[in-house]
Amino acid sequence: MTSNRSGLRLLLLFLVVLLAGCAVLEEPSEEAGAPGPEPREEATPAPDDEPGTAAVERLMIEARDASNDGDHERAGALLERALRIAPDSAVLWHNLAIVRYREEAYDQAEQLAQRSLSHADGNAELQRRNWEIIAVSRHMNGDADGAEAARSRAAGLQEAGGD
Amino acid sequence: MVGGLWLVLVAAGGYVAWLDYQVRSQFEGKRWSVPATVYARPLELYPGLALSRDGLLAELDAAGYRPAAGGQRPGTWAQDGDRLRLTTRAFGYWDGREPARTLALRFADGRLQSLRDPDSGEPVDLARLDPATIGAIAPTRREDRLLVQLDDVPVSLIGALLAVEDRRFHRHFGVSPSGIARAAMANIRAGRIVQGGSTLTQQLVKNLFLTGEQTFTRKVNEAIMAVLLELRYDKRDILETYLNEVFIAQDGDRSVHGFGLAAQYFFGEPLDALRIDQQALLVAMIKGPSYYNPRRNPERARQRRNLVLGVMADTGVIEADVARTARQRPLDVLEQRRQPRHDYPAFMDLVQRHLQRDYRREDLQSEGLRVFSTLAPTVQHAAEEAVTHRLDRSGDALEAAVVMLDLDAGEVSALVGGRDPGFAGFNRALDARRPIGSLIKPAVYLAALERPAAWGLGSVLDDTPLRIEDERGNEWAPRNFDGEFRGDVLLVDALAHSYNIPAVRLGQEIGVNAVTSLVRRLGQNAPRRAYPSYMLGTAELSPMEVAGMYQVFANQGFSTPLRSVRAVTDAAGEPLRRYRLSTERVVDPEPMYLLNHALGEVMREGTGRNARATLPAGMTVAGKTGTTNDYRDSWFAGFSGDTLGVVWLGRDDNAGIGLTGSSGALGIWADALSATAVRGFQPTRPEGVKPLWIDQDTGARSHQSCSGSRELPYVVDHAPEEWTECGRRSGDDNGGGGGLLQRWFGD
Numbered sequence: 001m002t003s004n005r006s007g008l009r010l011l012l013l014f015l016v017v018l019l020a021g022c023a024v025l026e027e028p029s030e031e032a033g034a035p036g037p038e039p040r041e042e043a044t045p046a047p048d049d050e051p052g053t054a055a056v057e058r059l060m061i062e063a064r065d066a067s068n069d070g071d072h073e074r075a076g077a078l079l080e081r082a083l084r085i086a087p088d089s090a091v092l093w094h095n096l097a098i099v100r101y102r103e104e105a106y107d108q109a110e111q112l113a114q115r116s117l118s119h120a121d122g123n124a125e126l127q128r129r130n131w132e133i134i135a136v137s138r139h140m141n142g143d144a145d146g147a148e149a150a151r152s153r154a155a156g157l158q159e160a161g162g163d
Numbered sequence: 164m165v166g167g168l169w170l171v172l173v174a175a176g177g178y179v180a181w182l183d184y185q186v187r188s189q190f191e192g193k194r195w196s197v198p199a200t201v202y203a204r205p206l207e208l209y210p211g212l213a214l215s216r217d218g219l220l221a222e223l224d225a226a227g228y229r230p231a232a233g234g235q236r237p238g239t240w241a242q243d244g245d246r247l248r249l250t251t252r253a254f255g256y257w258d259g260r261e262p263a264r265t266l267a268l269r270f271a272d273g274r275l276q277s278l279r280d281p282d283s284g285e286p287v288d289l290a291r292l293d294p295a296t297i298g299a300i301a302p303t304r305r306e307d308r309l310l311v312q313l314d315d316v317p318v319s320l321i322g323a324l325l326a327v328e329d330r331r332f333h334r335h336f337g338v339s340p341s342g343i344a345r346a347a348m349a350n351i352r353a354g355r356i357v358q359g360g361s362t363l364t365q366q367l368v369k370n371l372f373l374t375g376e377q378t379f380t381r382k383v384n385e386a387i388m389a390v391l392l393e394l395r396y397d398k399r400d401i402l403e404t405y406l407n408e409v410f411i412a413q414d415g416d417r418s419v420h421g422f423g424l425a426a427q428y429f430f431g432e433p434l435d436a437l438r439i440d441q442q443a444l445l446v447a448m449i450k451g452p453s454y455y456n457p458r459r460n461p462e463r464a465r466q467r468r469n470l471v472l473g474v475m476a477d478t479g480v481i482e483a484d485v486a487r488t489a490r491q492r493p494l495d496v497l498e499q500r501r502q503p504r505h506d507y508p509a510f511m512d513l514v515q516r517h518l519q520r521d522y523r524r525e526d527l528q529s530e531g532l533r534v535f536s537t538l539a540p541t542v543q544h545a546a547e548e549a550v551t552h553r554l555d556r557s558g559d560a561l562e563a564a565v566v567m568l569d570l571d572a573g574e575v576s577a578l579v580g581g582r583d584p585g586f587a588g589f590n591r592a593l594d595a596r597r598p599i600g601s602l603i604k605p606a607v608y609l610a611a612l613e614r615p616a617a618w619g620l621g622s623v624l625d626d627t628p629l630r631i632e633d634e635r636g637n638e639w640a641p642r643n644f645d646g647e648f649r650g651d652v653l654l655v656d657a658l659a660h661s662y663n664i665p666a667v668r669l670g671q672e673i674g675v676n677a678v679t680s681l682v683r684r685l686g687q688n689a690p691r692r693a694y695p696s697y698m699l700g701t702a703e704l705s706p707m708e709v710a711g712m713y714q715v716f717a718n719q720g721f722s723t724p725l726r727s728v729r730a731v732t733d734a735a736g737e738p739l740r741r742y743r744l745s746t747e748r749v750v751d752p753e754p755m756y757l758l759n760h761a762l763g764e765v766m767r768e769g770t771g772r773n774a775r776a777t778l779p780a781g782m783t784v785a786g787k788t789g790t791t792n793d794y795r796d797s798w799f800a801g802f803s804g805d806t807l808g809v810v811w812l813g814r815d816d817n818a819g820i821g822l823t824g825s826s827g828a829l830g831i832w833a834d835a836l837s838a839t840a841v842r843g844f845q846p847t848r849p850e851g852v853k854p855l856w857i858d859q860d861t862g863a864r865s866h867q868s869c870s871g872s873r874e875l876p877y878v879v880d881h882a883p884e885e886w887t888e889c890g891r892r893s894g895d896d897n898g899g900g901g902g903l904l905q906r907w908f909g910d
Binding site: 057073115 | 274286730743746
């Protein structure tokens with residue numbers, strides 16, 4: 001069945017993204033008191049049969065490759081292209097937040113993660129990752145209290161929605 | 164004597180050095196002013212895309228595609244059974260070059276059902292249609308050209324050019340005495356001028372550096388400079404420059420230079436796609452662009468083309484039988500204006516203002532920049548169509564402006580600046596700042612809903628006569644549009660029906676400053692000191708500014724700076740600048756959701772309900788009407804899930820037009836949105852908001868089973884404290900969801 005095949009494809013994609021993401025992740029800060037969990041990797045889209053799923057996947061993979069090569073401008077442009085196809089995709093907003101984070105554009109990283117949250121209902125794992133981006137972005141902007149608040153939101157989601 | 168000779172030699176040497184300097188500085192520096200080219204957004208094709216066959220054909224037309232058997236040549240399409248076959252043109256985007264590719268498309272139910280490579284049969288995930296050219300940023304009288312590189316020019320065309328204009332090009336040193344003799348002989352043999360005596364280099368020098376006057380001095384200068392050019396540069400450089408410089412046609416106030424643009428202008432094709440006969444025709448025209456213009460003088464042009472074909476065969480550029488076949492072909496030039504050159508003056512104005520933040524005007528006019536704009540040709544056409552259709556029967560003085568946005572991207576997809584969309588006059592979409600009337604009210608109500616402890620959609624507002632002091636200390640008594648007073652009305656209904664008195668009272672209670680500070684958060688200017696009449700829309704905004712304000716509502720509390728340009732590259736396609744998507748939450752999700760519910764009520768039950776008849780069935784939308792005193796301005800601003808539209812109608816002299824927002828602007832908005840919107844507006848309900856049943860007269864808590872009850876969203880923890888008797892009774896063992904609600908909202 002198509003849905004099984006697309007499920008398998010998404011699982012494979014997830015593994016690819018996970019490995020690639022981990023391998024090149026930049027550490028946000030060397031200093032003591034660096035925030036706990038950091039944005040680890042781009043998330044993968046939820047399996048669905050929305051129009052343009054394959055197009056969005058392709059653009060996401062290209063964006064990930066560009067970002068891992070350090071070409072964040074191109075990665076951002078590719079994710080914007082994908083967002084024009086799937087504007088409600090929490091995953092795309094999340095990945096764009098990660099790209100901005102990697103460029104050290106922390107304000108936009110937080111705002112884009114907020115935007116991702118507004119589409120991430122019922123996806124506790126993605127919500128948690130967004131709160132982590134918000135926490136580290138605030139930390140990098142010197143907002144310790146805000147970072148702490150975001151971190152505890154992330155931690156709460158870990159307990160509640162781990163599985 | 165000797166001294167005199169020296170003097171002459173030094174003077175001559177100085178003169179030549181000066182000419183050499185002229186040659187070098189102009190040839191090496193900017194050889195031409197090339198206007199910036201502005202492109203529409205490229206259409207992204209993918210399976211499942213909401214796009215009808217007709218919609219695609221409109222996009223293809225805007226991008227200058229033509230029907231042609233097979234659809235195999237770049238820039239053509241063809242019907243292929245129940246499929247459409249098309250071949251895109253290779254195109255350099257900001258993010259890289261995409262090659263030409265042939266695609267097979269099948270449509271069903273208003274969607275692109277499948278997208279395949281017709282040769283392999285493999286599905287294609289994603290393809291970009293090369294974008295329409297929507298304009299150039301150039302001085303009014305201008306030379307226009309589409310630069311080509313020598314390697315992209317067909318060998319046969321170069322062969323034809325040299326055979327006709329300069330056979331000894333590769334052997335001479337700039338001037339060619341024997342070429343002049345040969346040309347004279349050929350002309351005598353033919354009994355008329357078939358060859359010119361000047362070399363290509365001399366022609367180029369004449370065009371680049373000298374004026375057109377026929378004097379002896381000029382001839383001498385031309386010869387010296389031609390030699391200097393040959394000394395300094397190689398033949399390939401000179402030939403390539405010639406191919407781009409040569410004047411081929413006049414198109415109104417635009418002169419068409421170079422073979423690249425000529426190919427587009429006469430045949431709608433890139434140069435390397437031209438047939439032999441078409442190449443010959445372009446070469447034929449050089450001798451007399453006006454005299455041999457194939458549109459005005461087709462017979463003359465045909466004869467000269469055939470002469471060129473003969474020369475090509477004689478000199479071995481092509482075989483004799485190829486020439487024979489080519490001579491039989493019709494001229495095949497496009498009708499004038501068949502060219503995809505729709506004008507978008509209002510949008511182009513916006514693009515120029517956008518770019519002038521980062522570029523000097525001279526650079527925009529001369530550096531050949533490539534500007535990737537956000538214009539969506541189909542949306543633009545829908546907006547123009549809506550304006551011209553509805554304004555057709557109205558008086559001439561009635562003017563209009565429309566702004567359309569692609570919401571999530573924050574991109575301006577269409578702009579209409581007046582009732583004649585092709586007329587480049589006063590750009591009302593950007594420059595007409597007019598009182599916005601009731602379009603301000605959502606800001607008033609949102610400022611209240613941001614205080615959920617005090618205000619909810621079911622709060623009861625007082626719609627009874629009101630007298631207050633205005634800014635000059637005079638007594639002011641706001642009135643409702645219909646002159647009625649309704650006593651108690653629910654907040655949601657007061658907004659949906661646009662009652663004035665409750666809005667002024669509410670503004671008084673929350674304070675004018677709360678409203679103005681919210682307006683500033685929505686990205687607009689607001690007076691430091693505002694008066695109660697501010698609640699009824701004395702603020703003056705342009706349609707574009709209204710769009711900036713309403714996109715925050717449509718994007719559920721996120722503000723996205725509006726863009727008309729995605730990226731700019733230099734003439735060679737190197738990325739220069741990208742304008743990024745950015746976003747910022749400026750309104751919390753809960754009050755935003757409540758306000759949007761009320762803006763949805765405007766369309767379901769309120770002043771916007773007439774749009775339903777026009778909109779596709781089931782398309783949920785939200786919006787607000789606006790009308791100003793004496794019917795001077797008719798406004799509507801509203802959105803679906805993907806598209807926002809703002810429409811203004813009024814007169815430049817500010818006289819009344821006899822239309823309300825509902826009877827005027829709403830109709831244009833509904834037409835434009837019906838043709839473009841795909842997704843309905845279905846905001847995600849934030850976790851902090853739940854639906855509740857309340858009594859529609861008193862706003863007290865009630866129950867689904869009670870008469871007069873109505874469901875409204877409320878912020879959790881801020882449900883009405885009062886209960887109706889029926890609601891209290893039924894709420895105890897609530898079957899209609901009230902039991903669950905009680906746990907969330909119970910006191």
